[in-house]
Amino acid sequence: MAKSERQRALRIIRAQGIARPRDLVARGISRATLARLLDEDLAVREARGLYVVANHAPTETHTLAQVAKRVPHAVFCLLTALRFHGLTTQSPAEVWLALPEKARRPRLDSPRLRVARFSGPALTTGIEEHTVEGVVIHVYSAAKTVADCFKYRNKIGIDVAVEALRDFSRRYRGGATELARCAKICRVSRVLQPYLDAIA
16 A cells, blocks of 8 residues: 555544544545554544544544534534633533434434534524634534523523623623623523623
């Protein structure tokens, strides 16, 4: 097998951050080449269907890149989005995903997933794109996430929602208008307002 083909495969995997076999096949790299890279310890199988180069240095948000690669249309929400935006001291053991009401729940061997069901504007508003280790991920904006936390306060705890609101108010001083817009979309304006008044 040509050394140049293996080097090209490594360049593709490195550029993508995390690669799936079909990503490589689409670029003209055979599964046999991938197998050779694994045999030679030049690439590593991280999880079922996910591969990285052997010297890949994972970041704190590596798990999000893994999930996004396998569930490309999912949006990270609630505790996972709070953590991404630095709006909580919580360190969730599960990855929280927003999915439409009738969408099938993804089946991953790891990490563990928590699915929250969203619909209408609450599903589509405030989605940001970020790149993590070469992988595009979708995550709700900080303001939308705070509003979601009040909407799902019975699931995550009102204390977590209030902490997120406090942190948001400190970090995003000009974010009140966007927060009010998201709260209206999530139908939590009346619930959120007393806590906002207490912080002000």
